[in-house]
Amino acid sequence: MKKDNFNSPDYYLIDKLLSEENLLIRGITRDWVKSNVSPIIEEAVQKDKFPIHFIKSLSEIGAFGPILPEKYGGAEIDYISYGLMMQELERGDSSLRVLSSIQSGLIMKLIYEYGNENLKTRYLMKLSKGEIVGSFGMSEPNHGSDPNSMSTRFYSTNEGYVINGSKLWIGQAPICDLALIWAKNNKNEFGLFLIERNTNGFETSKIENKWGFRGSETGELIFNDLKIKKDNLLFLTKKFEEVLKCLNIGRYAVSWGALGIAMDCYDCALKYSNERKQFGKKIASFQLVQKKLAEMITEITKVQLMVWRLGLLFNKNQETYEQVSMAKRSSVKMASKVARDARSILGGMGITSEYPVMRHILNLEVLATYQGTEEIHTLITGRSITGISAFK
Numbered sequence: 001m002k003k004d005n006f007n008s009p010d011y012y013l014i015d016k017l018l019s020e021e022n023l024l025i026r027g028i029t030r031d032w033v034k035s036n037v038s039p040i041i042e043e044a045v046q047k048d049k050f051p052i053h054f055i056k057s058l059s060e061i062g063a064f065g066p067i068l069p070e071k072y073g074g075a076e077i078d079y080i081s082y083g084l085m086m087q088e089l090e091r092g093d094s095s096l097r098v099l100s101s102i103q104s105g106l107i108m109k110l111i112y113e114y115g116n117e118n119l120k121t122r123y124l125m126k127l128s129k130g131e132i133v134g135s136f137g138m139s140e141p142n143h144g145s146d147p148n149s150m151s152t153r154f155y156s157t158n159e160g161y162v163i164n165g166s167k168l169w170i171g172q173a174p175i176c177d178l179a180l181i182w183a184k185n186n187k188n189e190f191g192l193f194l195i196e197r198n199t200n201g202f203e204t205s206k207i208e209n210k211w212g213f214r215g216s217e218t219g220e221l222i223f224n225d226l227k228i229k230k231d232n233l234l235f236l237t238k239k240f241e242e243v244l245k246c247l248n249i250g251r252y253a254v255s256w257g258a259l260g261i262a263m264d265c266y267d268c269a270l271k272y273s274n275e276r277k278q279f280g281k282k283i284a285s286f287q288l289v290q291k292k293l294a295e296m297i298t299e300i301t302k303v304q305l306m307v308w309r310l311g312l313l314f315n316k317n318q319e320t321y322e323q324v325s326m327a328k329r330s331s332v333k334m335a336s337k338v339a340r341d342a343r344s345i346l347g348g349m350g351i352t353s354e355y356p357v358m359r360h361i362l363n364l365e366v367l368a369t370y371q372g373t374e375e376i377h378t379l380i381t382g383r384s385i386t387g388i389s390a391f392k
């Protein structure tokens with residue numbers, strides 16, 4: 001069984017900016033990852049198997065809906081604590097952050113914000129206890145970066161709504177008990193619907209043999225003349241910006257999560273460089289290795305400060321879509337470079353499952369595309385600073 005000796009880098013003493021509660025939540029999550037995840041994750045990922053018992057276990061450390069009020073199964077933690085939790089989970093493996101952040105930020109938060117009391121009482125507590133699992137469907141087979149053009153359609157009937165279409169690349173789709181999905185009607189309105197697993201006309205399938213997110217189930221949600229009640233429409237809007245806004249919290253979680261990966265890779269490379277000898281010396285003594293390590297800690301520190309500041313904005317409900325987009329892109333880009341440099345410092349050992357680095361690199365390939373590609377996030381920043389949209 002593998003021992004996890006992770007120490008988090010803190011070059012700018014950012015820990016001193018954190019509250020006791022922030023440190024406590026980070027500590028609980030880190031300890032949980034060290035004892036429950038690190039010893040088994042490499043094997044699970046090699047076998048392309050999602051460790052299903054993590055669902056219950058994650059609920060026990062409060063990783064489902066912690067930002068929500070206690071009444072609905074949350075703990076009302078602030079956004080810095082939530083970010084630190086995402087950092088620690090993704091350091092363990094992307095699959096854990098994916099599970100926790102979809103359930104918390106997309107499913108529970110959206111039901112809490114838009115659902116009526118009946119839906120909140122019916123689902124939120126069960127979601128927080130991990131008794132049921134949700135998936136969130138925006139992307140489609142033919143509409144990934146351009147969800148505004150989605151083909152999934154709904155129309156109204158006397159009893160409720162009928163939905164047709166499908167959503168692809170959906171986290172937890174094969175194992176979900178319910179799904180929140182976006183569909184459009186012929187008035188160009190976007191509707192956010194809650195669909196239960198056992199609804200007629202609802203099917204899911206699994207995407208096999210992924211090289212990234214191997215510890216996570218991904219698949220398709222399919223709707224064939226699916227009929228649901230009026231209550232299951234959570235939100236209706238003509239404004240696409242309002243549809244996109246619901247992605248903010250998910251992207252915020254990725255910003256912290258990718259940082260967690262970078263910290264893990266850096267820690268691993270720093271320790272290895274102090275143990276491994278070549279030409280009769282520790283490789284840490286070579287200038288080219290030190291350059292890599294120095295760049296890594298510098299870039300990690302910049303992102304640590306960025307996500308911390310973004311967390312404070314979230315705490316005051318002052319974050320913008322564009323700020324979140326910048327953090328997601330910067331953090332993933334930084335982590336991808338750090339992980340590749342760490343892999344290089346580890347030499348041949350870097351490609352084995354003795355170390356987490358190669359697994360993180362494969363997950364980072366997904367992170368660069370998922371929740372908006374690097375290119376799309378660059379264009380979001382470009383649009384915000386020039387006032388000109390370069391999307392089309």
Ligand SMILES: Cc1cc2nc3c(=O)[nH]c(=O)nc-3n(C[C@H](O)[C@H](O)[C@H](O)COP(=O)(O)OP(=O)(O)OC[C@H]3O[C@@H](n4cnc5c(N)ncnc54)[C@H](O)[C@@H]3O)c2cc1C
Pocket residue numbers: 136137138139141143144145146168169170171172212213218366369370371372373374375376379390391392
């Ligand atoms: C493992 C995994 C899990 C996922 N989980 C979910 C989930 O739970 N829920 C969900 O809704 N979605 C999910 N996604 C989908 C993800 O959000 C999409 O893959 C992503 O938005 C990109 O869409 P696409 O794959 O269709 O790529 P495309 O949109 O086809 O893009 C292909 C390439 O074209 C580029 N491109 C497109 N438009 C432009 C442009 N205007 N200018 C410049 N370049 C452009 C892109 O940047 C990219 O490089 C997941 C994806 C993966 C891989």
